[in-house]
Amino acid sequence: MNTPSWRDRLLLQEDLNFLLTNRIPRLALTRLMGRYSRIRSRWLTRLSIAVWRWFTDLDLSESAQQEFDSLHACFTRALRPGARPFVPDPTLLASPCDAIVGECGPVQGQQVWQAKGFPYTLADLMGSAELAARHADGQFVTLRLTSSMYHRFHAPHDLAVERVTYISGDTWNVNPIALRRVERLFCKNERAVIETRLAADGSRLTLVPVAAVLVASIRLHALDVRLHLGYRGPHAIPCAARYAKGDEMGWFEHGSTILVFVPPGWALADGVAAGQRVRAGQALLRRVPSPAPSAGTAEPGP
Template identity: 65%
Template sequence: MNPPLNPPSSPPSTARPSLTTLLKEDLNFLLTNRVPRLALTRAMGRYARIDSPWLTRLSLAVWRCFTDLDLSEAQAPPDGRWRSVRQVFTRALKPGLRPIAADTAVLCSPCDAIVGACGAVQGTTAFQAKGYPYSLNELFGPTQDSTPFHDGEFITLRLTSAMYHRFHAPADLRLEHVTFHSGDTWNVNPIAVRRVERLFCRNERAVLRARLAPGLGGHPIALVPVAAILVASLRLHALDLTLSQGWGGPTELPCDAASRKGEELGWFEHGSTILVFVPKGFTRARGIEPGARIRMGEPLLRLPART
C-alpha cells in the first residue's frame, strides 16, 4: 500500500502555495516516485558502470540540463577523460579543497550537503520534515539500541545529485558496527520528504555506529546514509564492501576500524542523505539550520561542555 500523501498529522500551513507551485510539486512527485523505483534504480546502477567515454560525455551533457554539475573541483582521470557515469558520481576532489575544522571540540560535516530538518530528538522521535515524525527505533532496526540518542540531537544532510558524494569521519572515532537494511528507494528530495511518512525508515539504509576517541569523551555517534531512487549502493572502506540491493537485510556487520577526523569513510554511488545522531549535550554549530549549505570539513556540532 502506498503511503498517504497528506497525513492528518501535518500541521496547517499559514502560507498557501500557489497553484503553479502545487502542480510542479505534483509532477515532480509523480515522475520521481510513482514509477517502478527499484527496477529503475537497478537499471541506473548497470548504466552508470558502462565504460564508454563518448556515452559519458553525452550523459554529462544531459545531466547538466537538470543540475548545476561542476567538475572544476574534481580530481580528473590522468588522461582527462571520464569513462563512466559512476566514475563521475564517485569522484574525488583535488587536494586541499575541503579544509577540516581544526577545533577538537567541533565535529565537522561528513559531507557536502544542504541541511534539512535538524534539532532535538524528542524522546525517540525525530522529524524528516515539519509534521512528519519517525522513530529512532524503527530507523535503527530491532537489533540496534537507540537509547544513547534519546533526547539527543539530529541533523539531516541532503546531498544533491551534482554534489561531491564521498563522506568522511566528522571527528577522530572508531567505527564499531554497521547494520544494513534493505528497503525501498523513494526520492529523498524535499517534495517527497514532505509527502511520504517515515520515508527514511522505508528506504534502503545503513546504520553506522561509532564512538568518538577517548580524548573527545568517547561519546557514541551514529551516521545513517539513506539510499534513494537511482541511488542504492554504498561503499564502506572499513569493511571493504559495497552495500547494495542484493544484500537483503537487515544484515549485521561488526566492525573495528579507527578513523581520523576528515578521513574518507566511503561514498554514495549518487546523491542521497546522511542522518547524524549524537547524544544529549551536543549543540549545533553556528549557522546550522534548515536550508543552510555546508561543505565537508566545516563545523557541524560541538561537544558537550566538560564538567
C-alpha cells in the first residue's frame, strides 16, 4: 500500500481543510480571486497553472487550446469537439457536467440531504414554494465539480429554459468536509435556479448551480449578464432559450456544484451512486416506464 505524501495528508486533514477554506474572509477572497484570474499575462498564467497542478490533478490534454492568456481562460476552457458525447437515448437524462456524484436519490416529500444528518428543503433552496412542490417526491442528484475539472455545463436533454432566479448569498466551500459541518449550506450560498421544461413531454427539470469560495460567478448563455456577487439586476429573469441535448448552457469560473431535480417518474441511471465520477454526457437519470394497465381494469369492448 502506498503511503500518502505529506501534501496529501495535509489536504485530507479535516479540521485544517475546513479552517483554511472556510474560516477566512470568504467574500473578500472570492472577489480578489475573480480579479486575479482576469489578469492577462502569459507568464503569470503559466506560473499559476503550475501551482494549481501542484495541489490538484489538473489535466489539459482534452482542452481545445493549450496556451492561455489568463487563469480565467483556463478555468473556463472549452474542450476539443467530440470530447464529451451525450447519450442519445431519449429516455435517459445525461449529466450536464463533469463531476463527482454526491448525495442522490429520492426527494422525501420536499426534503433533500446534503450529507448524512444534514437535510434541507426544496423551498429553502429554490426560494419558491410553488417550484418546490413540482419536485416533491421526485429524484435529485448532487454533482460536485472540483477546481481541476472541466467547468462548462450542458443541456442534459432537449429542453427550454423558462426562467432563471438569481439568489445572492455566501461562498462556503462545497466540499464533503464542509457539507458535513455547515447546515443548509446550499441554501446559504450564492446560486441560480434554472427552470426548464423537457421538449418531449413538457415535464419539469430544475438545475441549481451553486457557487462556492473563490467561485461566485456563473455565466449562462440564456442571459446577457454575468451573475456574480456584484450583480444588482432583477433576481427573477424570464427566458425563452431552447437547447438540444448536449448544447452548452454556461460555465462556472472555478469549481462548484450543480443540483439536478426532476419530478416523479424518473430514477437514477444504472451505476449512478455517491462517490462516482461522471462525465458530461453520461447517463444520470432514466425515465421509469408507466405501469401497463392490468387486465382486470381494462375498459370493456363495444
